[in-house]
Amino acid sequence: MALTVGLRPLTRALLRPWARVPGAALGRPAAGSGDGVRCFGSPRVLVEPDPAAVGVAVMKMRNPPVNSLSLEFLTELLISLEKLENDKTFRGIIITSDCPGIFSAGLDLLEMYGRDPAHCAEYWKAVQELWLRVYLSNLVVIGAINGISPAGGCLLSLSCDYRVLANNPKYAIGLNETLLGIIAPFWFKDVLVNTIGHRAAERALQLGFLFPPSDALQVGIVDQVVPEDQVQSTARSVMAQWLAIPDHARQLTKNLVRKPTADRLLQQRDADIQNFVRFISRDSIQKSLHVYLEKLKQKKG
Numbered sequence: 001m002a003l004t005v006g007l008r009p010l011t012r013a014l015l016r017p018w019a020r021v022p023g024a025a026l027g028r029p030a031a032g033s034g035d036g037v038r039c040f041g042s043p044r045v046l047v048e049p050d051p052a053a054v055g056v057a058v059m060k061m062r063n064p065p066v067n068s069l070s071l072e073f074l075t076e077l078l079i080s081l082e083k084l085e086n087d088k089t090f091r092g093i094i095i096t097s098d099c100p101g102i103f104s105a106g107l108d109l110l111e112m113y114g115r116d117p118a119h120c121a122e123y124w125k126a127v128q129e130l131w132l133r134v135y136l137s138n139l140v141v142i143g144a145i146n147g148i149s150p151a152g153g154c155l156l157s158l159s160c161d162y163r164v165l166a167n168n169p170k171y172a173i174g175l176n177e178t179l180l181g182i183i184a185p186f187w188f189k190d191v192l193v194n195t196i197g198h199r200a201a202e203r204a205l206q207l208g209f210l211f212p213p214s215d216a217l218q219v220g221i222v223d224q225v226v227p228e229d230q231v232q233s234t235a236r237s238v239m240a241q242w243l244a245i246p247d248h249a250r251q252l253t254k255n256l257v258r259k260p261t262a263d264r265l266l267q268q269r270d271a272d273i274q275n276f277v278r279f280i281s282r283d284s285i286q287k288s289l290h291v292y293l294e295k296l297k298q299k300k301g
């Protein structure tokens with residue numbers, strides 16, 4: 001899937017071989033990777049082969065304070081995912097967070113507030129790309145959700161093949177866009193409907209539900225809820241179960257199930273970008289984003 005077509009110099013620059021990140025070239029320990037474990041990645045994404053599971057990589061999101069999906073962060077995630085897809089020694093990825101208490105705060109609001117149409121278009125293209133890359137990945141992708149996961153963070157989780165959520169009442173998950181005065185695009189909606197069913201998704205989307213772990217399990221937005229210190233080990237054991245299936249058969253089946261949903265976006269990516277730019281540029285929407293950003297600031301007292 002072409003990554004750099006239509007992207008502006010900034011993003012193309014970020015897509016330059018990630019190995020320019022000191023010490024992060026595949027095979028050499030990246031700065032701070034401790035015991036020399038072979039890992040790679042970039043400033044905001046650390047990818048470590050799982051020492052206890054052959055063919056499995058753990059991708060740690062580390063864009064403090066809240067793993068908000070900025071354009072740079074999206075680009076680094078895309079580069080790491082592409083590297084893993086192209087490295088045939090890997091068969092599965094566990095996606096998790098290095099930001100305490102937060103899986104991902106979702107799309108970076110500052111990429112959509114007060115920005116010009118060209119930037120919004122570029123940003124949305126990267127959001128589309130991340131979803132397509134995860135949702136259609138040939139690898140087994142397991143979400144080890146160790147923090148709160150609203151909106152874009154929930155979409156990332158829903159795009160995994162399996163979701164393990166830590167049993168901490170603060171770690172709510174859901175597509176809460178209406179609470180911000182915006183809406184989830186059709187492909188966010190489609191993934192939620194596919195996961196929890198039409199009526200549950202309709203209600204959750206309209207009310208901007210953020211489901212605490214027990215409710216998230218009950219409605220089916222996550223597959224398992226475990227004590228916080230068992231999230232990674234549970235993700236690893238589920239991965240082993242999925243990797244016991246012959247890759248080719250599993251990949252063809254995943255594609256059979258997911259391609260119709262992905263095709264709905266693939267067939268209208270440019271129109272979706274234009275719809276996003278028109279929608280997000282509305283004065284009323286910009287005002288809603290301003291109010292929400294102010295609320296976040298006031299929350300800190």
Ligand SMILES: CCCCCCCCCCCCC/C=C/C(=O)SCCNC(=O)CCNC(=O)[C@H](O)C(C)(C)COP(=O)(O)OP(=O)(O)OC[C@H]1O[C@@H](n2cnc3c(N)ncnc32)[C@H](O)[C@@H]1OP(=O)(O)O
Pocket residue numbers: 065066068102104105106107108109110148150151152153176177180182183184185186275276279280293296297299300
């Ligand atoms: C008509 C039809 C056509 C339609 C066409 C398409 C329409 C498309 C619509 C637009 C697209 C919609 C899809 C949007 C998806 C999203 O993901 S929107 C983002 C949703 N995210 C949230 O609501 C989470 C907001 N954040 C929080 O609730 C809290 O920050 C937290 C995650 C619970 C963490 O709390 P805490 O630990 O207390 O940290 P804070 O102090 O709140 O935050 C720390 C700093 O981080 C900033 N921040 C937090 N979240 C974000 C974010 N998402 N983006 C940017 N920045 C964020 C926060 O402001 C703090 O900043 P500082 O004050 O500078 O420290």
